[in-house]
Structure formats: structure tokens, C-alpha cells
Amino acid sequence: MNVLNYIGAFFDDSAHWQGYDGIPTRFAEHLQYTLTALGIAAAVGLPIGLLTGHTGRGGNALAMIATAARALPSFGLMVLLFILLGLGMTPVMVPLVVLAIPPILVTTYEAMRSVDPAPVDAARGMGMAETQILFRVELPMALPLILSGLRSAAIQIVSTATIAAYVSFGGLGRYIIDGLYQRDYEKVVGGATLVAGLALATLAVFWLLGRLAVSPGVRRRV
Amino acid sequence: MTELFDMPSDLQHSYLGLVALHLREALIPVLAGLLVALPVAQLCVRVRWLYPPLLWVTTVLYAIPSLAFFVVLIDYTGLSETTVMIPLAVYSLVVLVPAIVDGVRSVPQETLAAATAMGFGPLRRYVQVQLPIAAPAIIAGLRVASVSSISLVSVGMLIGNEGALGNLLNSGLSYNQPRLVWLSVVGTAVLAVLVDALLVVLRLLVTPWMPRGNRKNTRTRAVKEAAR
Numbered sequence: 168m169n170v171l172n173y174i175g176a177f178f179d180d181s182a183h184w185q186g187y188d189g190i191p192t193r194f195a196e197h198l199q200y201t202l203t204a205l206g207i208a209a210a211v212g213l214p215i216g217l218l219t220g221h222t223g224r225g226g227n228a229l230a231m232i233a234t235a236a237r238a239l240p241s242f243g244l245m246v247l248l249f250i251l252l253g254l255g256m257t258p259v260m261v262p263l264v265v266l267a268i269p270p271i272l273v274t275t276y277e278a279m280r281s282v283d284p285a286p287v288d289a290a291r292g293m294g295m296a297e298t299q300i301l302f303r304v305e306l307p308m309a310l311p312l313i314l315s316g317l318r319s320a321a322i323q324i325v326s327t328a329t330i331a332a333y334v335s336f337g338g339l340g341r342y343i344i345d346g347l348y349q350r351d352y353e354k355v356v357g358g359a360t361l362v363a364g365l366a367l368a369t370l371a372v373f374w375l376l377g378r379l380a381v382s383p384g385v386r387r388r389v
Numbered sequence: 390m391t392e393l394f395d396m397p398s399d400l401q402h403s404y405l406g407l408v409a410l411h412l413r414e415a416l417i418p419v420l421a422g423l424l425v426a427l428p429v430a431q432l433c434v435r436v437r438w439l440y441p442p443l444l445w446v447t448t449v450l451y452a453i454p455s456l457a458f459f460v461v462l463i464d465y466t467g468l469s470e471t472t473v474m475i476p477l478a479v480y481s482l483v484v485l486v487p488a489i490v491d492g493v494r495s496v497p498q499e500t501l502a503a504a505t506a507m508g509f510g511p512l513r514r515y516v517q518v519q520l521p522i523a524a525p526a527i528i529a530g531l532r533v534a535s536v537s538s539i540s541l542v543s544v545g546m547l548i549g550n551e552g553a554l555g556n557l558l559n560s561g562l563s564y565n566q567p568r569l570v571w572l573s574v575v576g577t578a579v580l581a582v583l584v585d586a587l588l589v590v591l592r593l594l595v596t597p598w599m600p601r602g603n604r605k606n607t608r609t610r611a612v613k614e615a616a617r
Contacts (some may be wrong), residue, residue: 169464234532235582237533237536237537238539239574239578240539240555240573240578240581241540242540243554243555243573243577244574246558246561246562246570246573249562250567250570251567322452326457327454329456330544343460343547346460347460347548356460356461359456362456363454363457366452369452370448
């Protein structure tokens, strides 16, 4: 049997489609972890990135924070927090948020810095206030890059949320970890396929988001 | 009384042994990725239309979760180090190709023309002109690739204790020894920071011509890489 047979067998088994351990439940759990972590990371990363990018200060500090955050191993951090805090959502969320903040923060900063200064000067000359410049000139122009930062953060969260299953949580990682322990290879491969599929779906969602949200004028230039 | 660095005997390694194993499992893939990325990037620079589709392929490859990648490979390479190293090599490749392409493309046309006028052949021009000028971008890519590789090796613990320092996480949980978990997390983070610092030093060594005070461009590239 090769991998494709395993995938087929996994998805053909109707037991995998219903109930507590069914694909819909696990999928919803996985999505919930991903969206929560992405939401928290964006709530922290976006404002700081926009503000530092607008003023052009603190770039070095951001790069250092990003390097430090990337050096923290997500899996180890999760197990450590699990030991320290016990069973709960925090040990899962903290590593996911730590993982997602660097790409969001750094790309947002770089996106704001790479905005063509001419329109910004023109806006200032027309008498726009700084907040207006930030939200009506710089943000729309920086949007494609900002979205790409959110996209890599989202993809990394989707793939890393699998490890939540190791500290007793649900999500698609449940199939991979249970399958490994039960020596049920079909389950492992099925879970892996689902996670990869969700990651690819995330790519598609962000591509669509870029189509809808980015102004046509900016898109042509990029 | 256990000492701080005492290891459970089932791991069959001392702490330093695990550190060495971790470095090997993390950095050999990065080197392999670099060796493949150099020719691939050069091909993309030569054949321009090849680059955009290749970027798509790399984005998709990067979207495959490491754990999923590991377990699919078990069928072919078993519960072994190789199973951990192949995905890490692929991720490194994915980070390095765009870094090298951007770096090599940033070499000014005049510089290339000058090299050709001085009688440099294509190979010599590549090795002596293009690569050194692209070095900051390449090293920025190497920094991202090695740091994430070091962090990802730990996940290899899940597939038959192939995670080097990551194996301590499992031991820490099963023997109820938080000490081992701390050793794993702190050890991995310190390794990542050290390797990152070494690469920064390497960049300073190979680019003596770069003005020290104004490193804004490299930093910008480094942060852009970090965002990938």
C-alpha cells in the first residue's frame, strides 16, 4: 500500500465522518485554534507594525524581537507551559501566538516602509492629518505585503496547531498523534492530508482576500 | 541527588551528545538545501519565466506541515534521522531559493559588464563577482533557514524519538521532571541564537567591503526573509 491508498481508505471510512472524533469536529477545532491565535497575533502585531512603520522608528528593535521569537521552539514551549500551568488553552495558544507575531510585525513594518514616499508627501501637502495619511494612503498601498505577512503567519499556525494534540487537545493533530501511538498508519496519513489541505485552503483564502481588498490601482503596480 | 545535566539512560546520549545530535539533524539539511538552491536559483536568474511558477511551488511546499511531512515519509525512510532531515532540507530550499535569486539579481548591470570587460568567463564571474555581492542576502536566508530548522528538529521526537533535544520533552513528561523540559527549551533557543550570531559574524567576515555603520539594506532583507 502506498500513501494514496491510505488516504483513500481513511476518507472512505464512514466512521471518520461523524461523532466526537469525526472529521467535521476535528476540523472545526483546528480552525478555532487557528483563528484565535491569528486574531491575538494580529491584534498585537498589526497596530505596532503600522505605528512603527508610519514613524519609521524601532526597526532594529523589531528585527531583534522577531529573531528572539523565532528562536523559541514552539513544541518545547508548549510542553514547558503545559508542565508549568497544567491542562488549559494557554499552553497551546502562547506558542502559536509567539510563532505568528514575528511575520505579522516585521512584514507590516516593512510594508509601511516600502510605500512610495511621493503619494505620502502629496497627501501631507493636501492637508491630510497623520491618521488620515496612515489609513487612507499608506495602509491601502501597503496592503498586499501586509496580507502576505498575515498569510505566512496563518499557514505556520495551521501547521503548528497539530502539536496541540500532544497535550491532550483536539484539532487535526489528534489523528496524527493517535495514529502514531495506535500504529494506525491510515489515520496518520489521513490527518496529515487534512492539515496540508487546510494550509492550501488558507493560501487560497488569502489570494481571494488580496483580490477583494487590494485596490486595483495598487495591484497593477505590484 | 540528580545533577542538572544528568540524562535518563534510555536517551543513550549525554546532554552534550544530544546538543551535537541536534545541530547535526538541523544543519545538514540546511547545507543540503543550500547546495541544491544555488544551481536552482542560478537557473531562475538565467531563465526568467521560470521564477514566478517556482515561487508558487515553493509557497505550496512550505505550506505542508512538518509533522505531516514527517509521517508521510515514515513509509519510505522509516523511523530514522533521514525522515526528519528530508523535510527540513525542503524547507531550507524553499527559504533559500528566493533569497539567492533576489541577491544575485541585485548585482548591478554595470558591475557585470565590468567583469565581462575584464575577461571574466561566466563561471569566474559567478564565483568571484555575483556570489560575493549576493552574500548578505544568501546569509540572511541561511539565518532564517537554520533557526527554523533548529526549532523544528524537536518535533521529530513524535516519530520514534528522533528529535535530539526534543526527546527531552517526552522524558520530562513521562518521568515528571520539569528540569529536562527546561533543558530542552533553553538548549534549543540558545543553539538557535548562537547559530544566528555565528552567521552574522560570517557575513561581516565575507563582506569586508560593506560599510559597517550603514547596514540598513541587509537588515531590511533579513527582516523580509524573517517574514516569509
